[in-house]
Amino acid sequence: MAAGGAYAASLPAVPEWLNKGDNAWQLTASTLVGIQSMPGLVVLYGSIVKKKWAVNSAFMALYAYASSLLVWVVVGFRMAFGEQLLPFWGKAGVALTQSYLVERASLPATEHGAIPRTQPFYPEATLVLFQFEFAAITLVLLAGSVLGRMNIKAWMAFTPLWLLLSYTVGAFSLWGGGFLYRWGVIDYSGGYVIHLSSGIAGFTAAYWVGPRLKSDRERFSPNNILLMIAGGGLLWMGWAGFNGGAPYAANIAASVAVLNTNLCAATSLLMWTCLDVIFFGKPSVIGAVQGMMTGLVCITPGAGLVQTWAAVIMGIFAGSVPWFSMMILHKKSALLMKVDDTLAVFHTHAVAGLLGGILTGLLATPELLSLESSVPGLRGAFYGGGINQVGKQLAGAAFVVVWNVVVTTLILLGIGLFIPLRMPDEQLIIGDDAAHGEEAYALWGDGEKFDATRHDLSRGGGERDGPAGERLSAMGARGVTIQL
Numbered sequence: 001m002a003a004g005g006a007y008a009a010s011l012p013a014v015p016e017w018l019n020k021g022d023n024a025w026q027l028t029a030s031t032l033v034g035i036q037s038m039p040g041l042v043v044l045y046g047s048i049v050k051k052k053w054a055v056n057s058a059f060m061a062l063y064a065y066a067s068s069l070l071v072w073v074v075v076g077f078r079m080a081f082g083e084q085l086l087p088f089w090g091k092a093g094v095a096l097t098q099s100y101l102v103e104r105a106s107l108p109a110t111e112h113g114a115i116p117r118t119q120p121f122y123p124e125a126t127l128v129l130f131q132f133e134f135a136a137i138t139l140v141l142l143a144g145s146v147l148g149r150m151n152i153k154a155w156m157a158f159t160p161l162w163l164l165l166s167y168t169v170g171a172f173s174l175w176g177g178g179f180l181y182r183w184g185v186i187d188y189s190g191g192y193v194i195h196l197s198s199g200i201a202g203f204t205a206a207y208w209v210g211p212r213l214k215s216d217r218e219r220f221s222p223n224n225i226l227l228m229i230a231g232g233g234l235l236w237m238g239w240a241g242f243n244g245g246a247p248y249a250a251n252i253a254a255s256v257a258v259l260n261t262n263l264c265a266a267t268s269l270l271m272w273t274c275l276d277v278i279f280f281g282k283p284s285v286i287g288a289v290q291g292m293m294t295g296l297v298c299i300t301p302g303a304g305l306v307q308t309w310a311a312v313i314m315g316i317f318a319g320s321v322p323w324f325s326m327m328i329l330h331k332k333s334a335l336l337m338k339v340d341d342t343l344a345v346f347h348t349h350a351v352a353g354l355l356g357g358i359l360t361g362l363l364a365t366p367e368l369l370s371l372e373s374s375v376p377g378l379r380g381a382f383y384g385g386g387i388n389q390v391g392k393q394l395a396g397a398a399f400v401v402v403w404n405v406v407v408t409t410l411i412l413l414g415i416g417l418f419i420p421l422r423m424p425d426e427q428l429i430i431g432d433d434a435a436h437g438e439e440a441y442a443l444w445g446d447g448e449k450f451d452a453t454r455h456d457l458s459r460g461g462g463e464r465d466g467p468a469g470e471r472l473s474a475m476g477a478r479g480v481t482i483q484l
Contacts (some may be wrong), residue, residue, distance in 0.1 A: 004219065005060040012270060015104070017104050018104075018337070019121035020196075022121045022122055022248075022249045023126055024179075024250075025244075025245070026127075026130055026248065026250075026253050026417075027126060028135070028241065029130060029241035029242075029244055029245025030129045030130040030132075030133050030241065030245065030469070031241065032238045032239075032351035033130070033133035033134065033137065033238060033242050033245065034133045034136075034246075035234055035237075036137055036235050036239070036241075037065045037133070037136055037137045037140045037243065038062065040060075040232075040235045040238055041061050041231065041235065041256060042061045042062050042140075042237035043227055043228075044055040044232055044289075044366075045058055045060070045061050045089070045144065045147065045343075046061075046132070046440065047222055047223060047228040047278075048226035048229060048286070049222065049342075049458070050148070050165070050216065050222075050223060051223040052219055052433075053147060053228055053431050054223055054432065054436050054440035055440050056147070056148075056152065056435045056436060057147045057148070060126070060143045060146075060150075060153070060155055061143055062151065062341070064140050064143055064244050065137075066116065066134065066156075067137065067156070068132065069132055069357075070133045071159075072095075072131075072135055072136075073094070073095045074094055074095075074096070074163065075161055076135065076164055076167075076168055077131060077132070077155075077279040078090055078092060079091070079092050079130050079168040079350065080166065080168040080171035080172050080175045080381025081107055081127070081171070082109070082447070084108075085171045087173075088169050088172060089172055090172045091166065091170055095315075095353070100124055100378040101125040102124070102125065104121075104123065105119060105120045105123060105124045105248075106118070106121055106122070106124070106315065107175030107176025109118070109172065110181070110195055110374065111177070112177065112182055115374045117373060119271050120248040121249065122423050123161075130155075131171070134190060135163060138190075138198045139159050139162065139163060141194070141345060143205060144202060144342060144345045145199075145202030145206040145343065146202065146205050146206055146222070146342065147342040147343060148210050148212045148216055148428075149209065149210065149212045149213075149340075149422050149428055150342060150421065150422060150423070151420050151423050152435055153416075153419050154209075154415050154416075154420065155409050156422045157415050157418075157419060158411060158412065159412045160214070161415075162407070164317070165411060166407045166411075170193045170197050171193050173399070174192060175187070175193060178358060180396045181375070182375065183392060183396075184375050184377075185375070185387070186302070186305065186364055186378065186392075186393065187301045188243070188301050188303055188304050188305050188372065189242060189243045189246035189257070189303055189431055190300050190301070191300045191303070191351060191354075191356040191360070192301065192397060193400075194300070195297045195300060195349040196349070196353035196354055196400050196401065197404050198349050199345050199346050199347075199348070199350025199351070200346070200404040200405060200408075201404040201407075201408040202341065203339060203341055203345070203346040204404065204408040204409055204412075205412060206341045207338075207339045208408075208409065208412040208416070209371045209421045209422050210340070210413070210421070210422045211339075213428045214341065218239055220342075222286065223440065223441075225285055227311060228285075228289065234292070235292075236262075237350070239262075239424070240261065242261075242262075243261045243300060244258040246372075247371070248296060251438050253368060253372050254305035255303035255369045256308070257305075258303075258310055259308060259311075260273050260301075260304070260306060260310075260338070260386035261296065261299050261311075263311045263312060263313040264298060264312070264314050264315040265292050265296045266293065266294060266295075266315070266432070267316060267318065268316075268319035269291040269319035271288055271291075271320055272288065272319040272320075273287065273288050273291060274322050276317075276318065279327070285378025287323075290347075290348055291318075291319045292321075293349075293352075294318045294319060294323075294347075294351075295314075295319060295352075297317070298318035298353070298356035298359070299311055300356055301353070301356045301357060302359065302360030302364055304354060304368060304370060305363075305365065305368045305380075306360065306363045306380075308345055313359075313363070314356065317355060317359060321351065322347045322355070324350050325347050325351050326344055326347040330344075330347070330435045331363075357437070358390060358393055359391045360393065361380060361385070361390040361393035362381045362390060363380050363382060364380035364383070364385075365380065365383055365390075366377070366378065366379040366384070396440065417443065433459055
């Protein structure tokens with residue numbers, strides 16, 4: 001037994017407050033969310049862009065994921081989930097010491113008057129890991145707006161600054177016990193903290209970085225649609241951890257959330273596909289993936305708070321409203337046409353996230369809210385909450401939008417004083433090879449030269465350039481008679 005009797009006598013030794021089931025589920029949920037970024041979005045980004053940007057796009061996602069972890073444990077976590085410094089920000093501090101990480105997890109800022117402090121039944125280390133995965137994927141999603149032209153060095157400088165100055169503010173305000181949480185704004189698992197913020201920040205970044213080359217904007221076909229589907233599939237399946245881990249326990253809300261998440265995503269995908277068939281005559285695979293994503297995003301702010309029939313309703317809206325904003329409104333708006341949002345993150349995340357927040361304000365049930373939130377009296381408008389809850393949802397969204405526009409702008413303008421935000425046109429023409437000295441696929445004839453001295457073609461009756469020569473050489477080496 002450990003000193004002081006803090007641990008149970010049975011092996012493996014555990015503190016009396018630790019629930020092994022909750023801890024196991026939370027670590028599993030953390031892993032599922034991590035798989036969404038690495039390899040999910042890394043694969044999706046690397047395959048949904050033109051071949052010449054496959055390496056750069058995948059690396060931007062990979063770098064954002066890796067760089068976020070160090071920043072998170074050194075200072076970021078406690079700015080988002082620590083003691084209150086300001087109504088929208090926590091006190092900075094490290095999350096690296098054993099004395100801090102092995103103690104019972106705690107959200108100090110959630111303690112307010114009669115509202116008890118939230119304390120999950122597992123160590124702080126588990127909470128730090130779980131919330132890191134959310135912070136990382138927010139930056140990875142943001143990257144989708146600036147693929148195909150942002151200077152990789154500027155991106156490397158941008159990721160830690162945005163995490164500290166923007167993400168932590170939204171997380172503390174809505175999840176860590178900040179003023180929006182205490183006021184009663186509902187964001188179950190990141191419709192605002194993650195999706196609205198990444199969509200607005202990505203759109204803002206796309207404005208300041210500038211557009212891709214004209215040729216890339218006009219034709220930017222995926223280099224591997226099957227891999228794109230695989231990346232999207234990892235995103236979908238990983239969302240079980242995204243929304244299922246939000247209650248901080250393996251409880252009823254987690255079960256409801258996972259079911260609602262899958263149902264809303266499926267409904268949205270089908271709705272988007274039907275609209276494509278009705279208006280364009282054929283279903284689009286890229287459109288289906290976008291519809292899947294808008295469904296996942298839309299259900300996120302209310303996944304564990306709405307009835308399952310309501311998840312179907314949210315899926316119908318998720319597959320139609322962002323479709324309309326992307327396919328119709330986008331072409332009529334001068335601003336939307338001007339800003340080069342590479343993967344339409346504004347539509348798939350900002351629009352869908354805001355939509356989900358509003359629908360949650362309408363459809364969240366008081367019974368499920370009582371399981372999830374310690375703020376008393378919360379309920380959707382359809383359950384007696386009136387227009388008041390919808391107003392709070394809109395006000396919370398307005399704060400997230402304004403903060404991200406201002407802070408993202410200031411960060412990029414500051415970086416731009418030292419590092420160009422956009423690659424020069426001569427590098428944009430080439431792509432990955434100019435940015436990294438690497439290319440996604442080693443295909444014959446794609447930059448390589450045939451070296452006849454490396455192949456024995458004597459049996460073939462003469463030298464042949466290219467793949468045919470290689471086949472002749474191989475066949476000759478096996479003693480096959482070749483008639484030239």
